[in-house]
Amino acid sequence: MLTHREEGAISHPSSGTPQGGVISPILANIYLHYVLDLWFEKRIKRSLRGEAYLFRYADDVVLCFEHEEDARRVSELLRERLLKFGLRLNDTKTKLIRFGRGAKGSDGGKPESFNFLGFTHVCGKTRKGKFTVKRRTMRSRLHRSMRRVTEWCRQNRHMPVAEQQARLNRGLRGHYNYYGITGNSQCLQQFYDHVVATWRKWLDRRGRRGSMPWYRFWQLLDRLPLVRPFIAHSVYATR
Numbered sequence: 001m002l003t004h005r006e007e008g009a010i011s012h013p014s015s016g017t018p019q020g021g022v023i024s025p026i027l028a029n030i031y032l033h034y035v036l037d038l039w040f041e042k043r044i045k046r047s048l049r050g051e052a053y054l055f056r057y058a059d060d061v062v063l064c065f066e067h068e069e070d071a072r073r074v075s076e077l078l079r080e081r082l083l084k085f086g087l088r089l090n091d092t093k094t095k096l097i098r099f100g101r102g103a104k105g106s107d108g109g110k111p112e113s114f115n116f117l118g119f120t121h122v123c124g125k126t127r128k129g130k131f132t133v134k135r136r137t138m139r140s141r142l143h144r145s146m147r148r149v150t151e152w153c154r155q156n157r158h159m160p161v162a163e164q165q166a167r168l169n170r171g172l173r174g175h176y177n178y179y180g181i182t183g184n185s186q187c188l189q190q191f192y193d194h195v196v197a198t199w200r201k202w203l204d205r206r207g208r209r210g211s212m213p214w215y216r217f218w219q220l221l222d223r224l225p226l227v228r229p230f231i232a233h234s235v236y237a238t239r
Contacts, residue, residue, distance in 0.1 A: 025058035032059065035085050036078075044074060055116070062116050064099075071096055099123060101131040118179070137179045137187040145175060146194045153202040161203070165224040168195060172227040180232035188229035196226060 040054050040063075050066030052074070063078075065071040075096060082088055095114075098104060103111040103123060113122040118141045124134040149171070156164060175191060203220075204212035212220075 028058040031085075032056065032061075035081070035087070036061070039081060044077065048074070057117055060117060062114070068098070119181070119184075124183070132183075134183040135181050136184050137191075142187055142191060145191060146198075149195050150198050153198050157202040157206050161220070162224060164199070164203075165226065168199060169227045171195075176227070176230050177232045180230055182231060182233070182235040185229060185231070192226070192229050196221070199226070 037054065037056065040052075045052050048065070048067075048070045050070055052066065052070060053064045055062045055064070063071070063074065065074070079089060095112075097112040097114060099111050099114065099121075100123065105111050111123045113120050115121070115138050118138055119135040120138050122134050122136070124132050126132050149168075152167075152171075153164075156167070159167075172192065172195060176188060179191075180188060200212055200214070200217040203217070206212075
């Protein structure tokens with residue numbers, strides 16, 4: 001039996017997995033491996049006209065098809081498949097879009113983007129003019145991370161400065177290690193700039209008088225630097 005604790009209340013749900021629970025992705029992976037992954041690979045792909053691919057983490061899934069007719073057909077089959085196991089698609093997060101080399105949006109303009117695992121995926125071009133998929137930190141995720149930094153700096157502004165720097169650097173490294181992918185440098189820099197400005201703001205408010213003008217803050221950063229953005233995952237490394 002699963003036990004779930006939320007906002008101080010303990011519950012024992014008889015079905016489903018706890019929202020945000022540590023065990024939820026593990027259970028989803030096990031269950032959907034049989035309900036979705038094997039079904040798609042063993043039964044669906046062989047019946048399609050063109051190539052098709054499935055990318056999934058827990059219950060977040062992206063299906064890619066060479067032909068639109070295959071995509072629409074599988075969309076209906078998928079709903080039927082999930083219903084057999086008491087599952088259903090989240091219609092607010094499910095959509096069919098044209099995406100890829102030569103694709104155009106429903107209005108004939110640029111193809112739509114989509115969100116997956118914290119990244120917004122968009123069609124783009126390399127510096128040599130070749131097609132590529134670009135990934136950027138989802139705006140909502142970036143703003144959430146910024147809010148967390150702001151709140152942390154506010155609550156811990158009286159902590160010893162060296163300890164603050166160490167904690168902020170751990171957070172920065174963690175952020176870069178996840179979001180530091182080729183093409184996402186602008187969002188990484190935006191997050192770094194926010195951390196720098198926010199840290200200085202709340203150091204300046206440690207006392208009743210403003211005690212951290214920018215020139216003194218730059219001197220502090222020379223002595224206790226914050227980790228600058230870096231690319232942890234290069235899409236060119238495996239090419």
